[in-house]
Amino acid sequence: MTDARPLRADARRNRDTLIAKARELFAGGCFDLRFDDFAKRAGVGTGTLYRHFPTREALAEAVYHEEITAMCDRARELRTTLPADEALAAFLRDVVDHLHSHQGLARTLATLMATRSGALAEGGRALHEVVADLLADARPGTFRDDVGAGSVMMALQGICAAYDQPTHRSDADGVITLVLAGLRRPAQ
Amino acid sequence: MTDARPLRADARRNRDTLIAKARELFAGGCFDLRFDDFAKRAGVGTGTLYRHFPTREALAEAVYHEEITAMCDRARELRTTLPADEALAAFLRDVVDHLHSHQGLARTLATLMATRSGALAEGGRALHEVVADLLADARPGTFRDDVGAGSVMMALQGICAAYDQPTHRSDADGVITLVLAGLRRPAQ
DNA sequence: GAAAATATGGAGACAGTCTCCACTTGTCAA
DNA sequence: TTGACAAGTGGAGACTGTCTCCATATTTTC
Numbered sequence: 001m002t003d004a005r006p007l008r009a010d011a012r013r014n015r016d017t018l019i020a021k022a023r024e025l026f027a028g029g030c031f032d033l034r035f036d037d038f039a040k041r042a043g044v045g046t047g048t049l050y051r052h053f054p055t056r057e058a059l060a061e062a063v064y065h066e067e068i069t070a071m072c073d074r075a076r077e078l079r080t081t082l083p084a085d086e087a088l089a090a091f092l093r094d095v096v097d098h099l100h101s102h103q104g105l106a107r108t109l110a111t112l113m114a115t116r117s118g119a120l121a122e123g124g125r126a127l128h129e130v131v132a133d134l135l136a137d138a139r140p141g142t143f144r145d146d147v148g149a150g151s152v153m154m155a156l157q158g159i160c161a162a163y164d165q166p167t168h169r170s171d172a173d174g175v176i177t178l179v180l181a182g183l184r185r186p187a188q
Numbered sequence: 189m190t191d192a193r194p195l196r197a198d199a200r201r202n203r204d205t206l207i208a209k210a211r212e213l214f215a216g217g218c219f220d221l222r223f224d225d226f227a228k229r230a231g232v233g234t235g236t237l238y239r240h241f242p243t244r245e246a247l248a249e250a251v252y253h254e255e256i257t258a259m260c261d262r263a264r265e266l267r268t269t270l271p272a273d274e275a276l277a278a279f280l281r282d283v284v285d286h287l288h289s290h291q292g293l294a295r296t297l298a299t300l301m302a303t304r305s306g307a308l309a310e311g312g313r314a315l316h317e318v319v320a321d322l323l324a325d326a327r328p329g330t331f332r333d334d335v336g337a338g339s340v341m342m343a344l345q346g347i348c349a350a351y352d353q354p355t356h357r358s359d360a361d362g363v364i365t366l367v368l369a370g371l372r373r374p375a376q
Numbered sequence: 377g378a379a380a381a382t383a384t385g386g387a388g389a390c391a392g393t394c395t396c397c398a399c400t401t402g403t404c405a406a
Numbered sequence: 407t408t409g410a411c412a413a414g415t416g417g418a419g420a421c422t423g424t425c426t427c428c429a430t431a432t433t434t435t436c
Contacts, residue, residue, distance in 0.1 A: 008382055008433055034423060036386095045385030050425060114349060144369075150355050151362025158346025161302060167338050174339025178370030181332075186369070196402060196413055222392060224417095233416030238394060 015052050018042050022063045026104035057115065060108040061123055067105055068123040071095060075130040084137035089180050091134060092152075096159060096172045106163035113157045128153050135183075143183045155179050203240050206230050210251045214292035245303065248296040249311055255293055256311040259283060263318040272325035277368050279322060280340075284347060284360045294351035301345045316341050323371075331371045343367050 007015065021042035025033060033041075035056065039049035053059040074094060078087040099106040112124035132149035139145050159172045195203065209230040213221060221229075223244065227237035241247040262282060266275040287294040300312035320337035327333050347360045 010432065011383055014384085035425085036423070039385090046387095046425075047385055047427080048383075051383075054425095110349065114352075147362035147365055148359065150353075150359035151366060154346045154350050154353075154359045154363050155343050155366065156346070157350050158342045158344070161298065161349045162342050162345050164302075165338075165342075171336065171338035171342045174335035175342050177335055178339060178343065179366050180370070181374070182366030182368070182370030193413095198401065199414055202415085223394085224392070227416090234394075234418095235396080235416055236414075239414075242394095 011052075014044050014048055018044065018049060018052055018059070019062050022059050026060075026063060027102075029103065031104060031107060057108075057111050060104070061112060064105050064108045065123065067098075067102070068109075068126060071098070072126050072130045075134060079134060079137065083142075084134055085142045085184075088131070088134040088138055088183075089176075091130075092156075092176045092180065093173075095156070096169075096176055099160065099163065100169050100172070103163050106160045110157060110160035110163065113153065113160065124153075127156075131156075138183075142185060144185050147183065152179055152183075199240075202232050202236055206232065206237060206240055206247070207250050210247050214248075214251060215290075217291065219292060219295060245296075245299050248292070249300060252293050252296045253311065255286075255290070256297075256314060259286070260314050260318045263322060267322060267325065271330075272322055273330045273372075276319070276322040276326055276371075277364075279318075280344075280364045280368065281361075283344070284357075284364055287348065287351065288357050288360070291351050294348045298345060298348035298351065301341065301348065312341075315344075319344075326371075330373060332373050335371065340367055340371075 018039075022038070025031075025038070025041070035049065036046050039046045042049070053062065071094075075087070075091045078090050081087075082090060099109070109124070109127075112121055113127075115121045115124065128149060131152050135143065135149050135152065155175050155178075159175055162168055162171065165171065206227075210226070213219075213226070213229070223237065224234050227234045230237070241250060259282075263275070263279045266278050269275075270278060287297070297312070297315075300309055303309045303312065316337060319340050323331060323337050323340065343363050343366075347363055350356055350359065353359065
């Protein structure tokens with residue numbers, strides 16, 4: 001996935017500037033800036049922006065790449081200190097918490113999850129994987145096995161897609177509550 | 189909500205033609221047609237299209253208006269013949285079933301649900317309302333009361349937003365399973 | 377330090393959206 | 407009927423944002 005050819009020094013610098021600027025703008029709630037304008041604000045030419053990030057989504061993914069990686073690491077870490085079912089619960093709650101204070105991330109994830117193929121979906125796939133792992137670990141005994149990780153991700157996609165609804169936080173918490181309660185194997 | 193001034197005969201005719209044409213194209217999976225081209229295909233001028241439907245979403249909502257109304261009616265009908273909890277279950281299953289064979293509807297609903305205000309959201313609001321009603325009826329005794337209709341709608345939004353994922357059907361069924369199982373009041 | 381490789385920027389081609397208004401069509405009162 | 411007014415039409419073209427292209431500049435390599 002990582003490129004073989006190392007970027008030239010100036011190219012690397014530009015790329016980093018672009019990501020930093022994008023992060024700053026996204027954090028300020030400014031998502032729909034003209035792409036050309038955006039290049040200008042970052043102090044590079046349009047061509048440079050397009051060469052590094054062919055699409056808006058590519059840029060968004062680059063900006064949130066670390067964040068998504070951190071999320072996945074967190075999941076794996078939780079798995080080492082908690083029973084798998086509790087780890088999944090804690091992870092999902094964490095995700096919602098994080099999304100709530102990072103609208104841009106929610107937006108980006110909603111897009112990444114909707115994009116089924118290509119490098120762009122990498123982040124979505126990574127998340128899917130950690131959820132699937134937690135789920136698999138928790139299944140025997142505690143979780144039902146007729147519902148897959150895809151369904152959990154789909155619920156998560158709803159949470160992401162609805163990121164700017166006024167009642168987002170409480171609704172999202174509710175979704176997680178339903179998913180977790182629903183996953184628990186019904187008592188025999 | 190309905191306009192006071194009745195449309196002139198030719199205007200009404202054009203509007204109907206536009207909706208019919210859009211329905212036909214959507215059914216064929218053709219969603220992202222140029223708006224201008226679309227007008228041409230329907231045999232009207234660009235101006236006419238824009239006057240009737242200022243945005244793509246307005247057109248989509250008009251196309252699926254009947255469908256959404258039918259869904260809401262169906263929910264109310266179910267409520268008269270089944271206990272509320274079963275009615276909600278049947279309704280949600282029905283919705284997924286319907287979405288599955290009408291991608292355009294899923295797409296449209298995803299947009300409508302994401303749009304928090306304005307006439308465009310009417311369809312989304314109507315659905316929210318019937319779900320809220322079913323839920324309220326089912327609550328005493330059977331359903332938990334710490335999770336609102338907004339959460340159910342959010343899960344539904346995920347189902348809609350993921351409409352073109354390859355595993356959509358089974359994942360969506362899983363989400364409904366989780367929501368319904370999660371809603372059930374845990375045995376004391 | 378010269379050649380080769382790599383990257384830059386921004387002008388301008390292009391594509392899609394949407395407005396505007398001279399003109400057409402429908403409605404209604406007389 | 408008909409004439410006058412209201413309502414609606416269509417499509418040229420202004421506008422807005424996207425993206426490509428390439429002469430020029432910078433970095434790397436030998």
